[in-house]
Amino acid sequence: MKRMLVLVVGLLTLGVQRPAAQGQPIRGFPQAEVEAQRAREAQLRAVPDSGRLRRYMEVMAGEPHVAGRPGSRKVAEFARETFASFGLDAQIETFEALMPWPADRTVEMVSPSRHTMAIAEPVLAADPDSADADMTPVFNAYSGDGDVTGEVVYVNYGMPADFDRLEQMGISVRGKVVLARYGAGWRGIKPKVAYERGAVACLIYSDPRDDGFFQGDVYPDGPFRPDQGVQRGSVMDMPVHPGDPLSPGWASEPGARKLPREQAATILKIPVLPISYGDALPLLRELKGPVVPPEWRGGLPVTYHAGPGPATARVALRFDWQTRPLHNVIVRIPGRELPDEWVIYGNHHDAWVNGADDPISGAVSLMETGRALGELLKTGWRPRRTIILALWDGEEWGLLGSTEWAEKHAAELKANAAVYINSDSTGKGWLNVGGSHALQQMMSEVAREVNDPRTGRPVADESRRRQVQGTPEAQRAGRERDQNLWLEPLGSGSDFTPFLQHLTVSALNVGFGGESSGGIYHSAYDTVRWYTMFSDGEFQYGRTLAQLTGTLLLRLADAPILPFQFTDSADTFLRYADELEELAKTRPEARLDLAPVRAAIAQLREASQAFEQAYGRSQRLSTQALAARAELRRVNRLLIQSEQRLGMGDGLPRREWFKHQIYAPGFYTGYGVKTMPQIREGLEERRLEEAQGGVRTVSAAISALAQQVREAATQLDAASR
Ligand SMILES: [Zn+2]
Structure with missing residues (x-):
């Protein structure tokens, strides 16, 4: 009944595609060209089709297709053929990586009672895909x-603070098997910290x-x-570097x-294995020792104790x-005028099992973006710059396919890649966006151009409303004045990482969600049903995502001046x-002076304002007049490499693969971002010399950006004369 209503509302709103941004300027385009651009974007947005998204998903998520197995190759072949049927040039680019497959897995409680863990997800009669052959x-x-045996210790979420708390309670995990619950930070952090503290599994x-x-x-x-x-997943130490563990920094190809x-x-x-709550309950029931703090208690019908023991577990794992x-x-769509300026959009195609949500919901949307571009090409349009679409393999294991590709093409990407756009799972709800802040204005404009399928209002509205709501009371008034959609800083957890944080190419991450929560993440029940x-x-919303990414690609590929904005x-x-200043107050012994960082930011602001003035002057010229000036080409090269x-x-210290001085995944959060990471983590982890060194590197980086923007302003000024 509810779905019928949604359908009716959907049909009603379809007819009123109010172009809310009508008449507004489009960043990067001279005023004279705005309406033609807007018309082309509307043409593109008419193409993506919900019925096709469902049909691609039924094929691509129809069988298990974990990377490294034949199912993944089949999905790649299907996608390649589908892109080719849109008239696009699509190729499969093959790499390789160490991908250990389990050979033996045993987990059992050996005392005080015996219990052998199932470590398997049962077939559910309601969902035929849960019975697929070759389930991962x-x-x-x-x-x-x-193959280790030890007393069990319950460590809550297994974050560093949890282990500290246990130590205060007088409980050591040395020689123990730790039992951690999922959540609070990336899964790979839990066994990493457990190992650092002496646990054996x-x-x-x-x-x-x-x-x-x-x-x-619960499902079904x-x-x-x-x-x-059970939630499968990688525990690779990705905050050190993602990609093939045997080829850090270079491409992993046969013979490399x-x-x-x-x-x-x-x-x-140490051995680490995910288990279900069904398998965890017998262990928790047999734990004694102190009762854990209230916030450590979960939802199972036992009193949660920390241990150690008497529950004793044997964990025996062997991989091939x-x-x-x-x-x-x-997929490559060569640019007509500027073939060596690239705009890239990627989503992974590999899954842990069938992966209808993660990642096929995003992958099929990317395919419809491809079809929309194919339809525009048939009308005679060709992008000014080169557009590259990518479906990555091996993301789930540790961003393998994207990292190896980025490492192989590093030199070309550093020279040519203007922006990398990423998506992953997408669902029902509102738009979530993160990325390089020089793209914030362009992203906001596009989010005002694309309408929410239910309300018919720009997707920016609900997104912004949520952002304002989520802003602390004290800062809310300021946030409300800013009409922009704010970009979240990016940590990690998807394929933008090799581009943004290794090559330092500017990046965006986009997707819908918030009203489609569930518990099938990385499980065999992430199915079409x-x-x-x-x-x-x-x-x-899959269709809306294709409209949004298509609009982003058209703007980035066709704008005479790349739509970067640095204020x-x-x-x-x-x-x-400011945040770091507050944090530094809690560590007075660091004697941290952020004045150099503030000075560099002031330089950047000044340069950005100069660039905005030059940009304003350029608006009066036609694209032809602008394009005829050699300086314009230089402006775009400077922006590409900004x-x-x-x-x-x-x-960064202790992890040189990560080059970006502003955004990084936390060394001890995994996915969660740490902005100005060297300073922030130096303070948090009390590595005060690192923090002080961070003041130098962060201010040098921002200063270098300021200089680049100033040079771009000078060139743009010359181009606009
Ligand atoms: Zn994913």
Whole structure:
């Protein structure tokens, strides 16, 4: 009934595609060209089709297709053929990576009672896909081998603060098997910290309080995780570097140089395995020791104790340590005037099992973006710049396909890549956007151009409303005055990382969600049935995402002046500096002086204002007049490489693969972002020399960006005379 109503409302709003941004300027385009551009964008947005999204999903999520297995190759072939049928040039680019497959897995409680864990997700009669042959076994990729037995300690979320708390309670995890619940930080952090503190194995389970019946009805009746549902996932030490563990910094291809496995920095040293709450309950029931703090308690019907023991578990895991192939699908639409300026959009295609939500919901949307571009090409249009679409393989294991591709093409990408756009799973709800702040204005404009399928209002409205709501009371008034959609800073967790944080190419990450929560993440129950029942079942938001990314690509590919804007960067960086100032107050012993960072931001603001003035003058000229000036070409080259000024060759301390000085995944949060990471983490982790060094590198990076923007302003001024 509810879905019928949504359908009716949908039909009503379809007729009123109010172009809310009508008459407004479009960043990067001279006023004279705005209406023609807007018309072309509307033409593109008419193409994506919900019915097609569903049909691609039924094929691509129809069978398990984890990277390294034949299913993944099949999905890549299907996508390549589908792109070709749109008239696009699509190729499969193959790499390889160490992708250890489990050979033996045993987890059992050996005392005080015996229980052998199922570590398998049962077939559900309601969902035929849960019975597919070749279901991926339950495991954590890049766990160590081992056969160990130890008393169990419950470590809450397994974050550093949780282990500290245990120490205060007088409980050591040395020689123990730790039981951590999923949540609070990226899963790979839990066994990494457990190992650092001396644990011999790590079990990670989904507690129903966070992910299961406490949240709502469980699958197949509701969207949440059933008692034998398990979250697979990688525990590679990605905050050090993603990609093939044996080829950090260079492309992993057959015959390429590889490290010996013992030298790989990102493989866990202890066995680690994910289990269901059904399998965790017997262990929790047999734990004694102190009762844990209230906020550590989950949703299972036991009193949560910390241990150690008397529950004692044996964890025995062995992997085959094979190198396996990766198949990236790459579509290239060569630029008509500027073939060596690239705009790239990617989404991964590999999944842990069937992956209807993660990642096929996003991948099929990218395919419809491709079809929309194909339809425009048939009308005789060709982009000014080159557009590259990519479906990556091996993201789930550790951003393998995108990282190896970025490493292989590093020199060309650093020279040519203007922007990398990323999407991943997408669902029902509102627009979430993150990325480089020089793109904030363009992103806001596009979000005002594309309408929400239910309300018919620009997708920016609801997104902005949520952002204002989420702003702390004290800062809300200021936030309300700013009409922009704010970009979240990017940490990690998807394929933007090699582009943004390794190559320091500017990047965006986009997707819809917020009304489609559930408990099938990385489980065998992430199927077409789940997605169509509990997420964007009508594929309305998938279609909207294709419209949004298509509009972004058209603007970035065709704008005479790339739509970068740096006063937003200066404003944002200043907020980060303010936050760090507050943090530094809690560490007076650091004697941190942020004046150099503030001075660099002031330089950036000044340069940005000069650029805005030059930009204003350029608006009076026609594209032909502008394009005839050699300086315009120089302006765009400077803009393309502007983000790279925020990178430093030496990278971050203890993880040189990560070059970006403003955005990084936290060393101890995994996905969660740390802005100005060297300073912030230096303070948080009390590495005060690192923090002080960070003041130098961050201010040098922002200063270098300011200089680049000033040069772009000078060139743009010359082009506009
Ligand atoms: Zn994903």
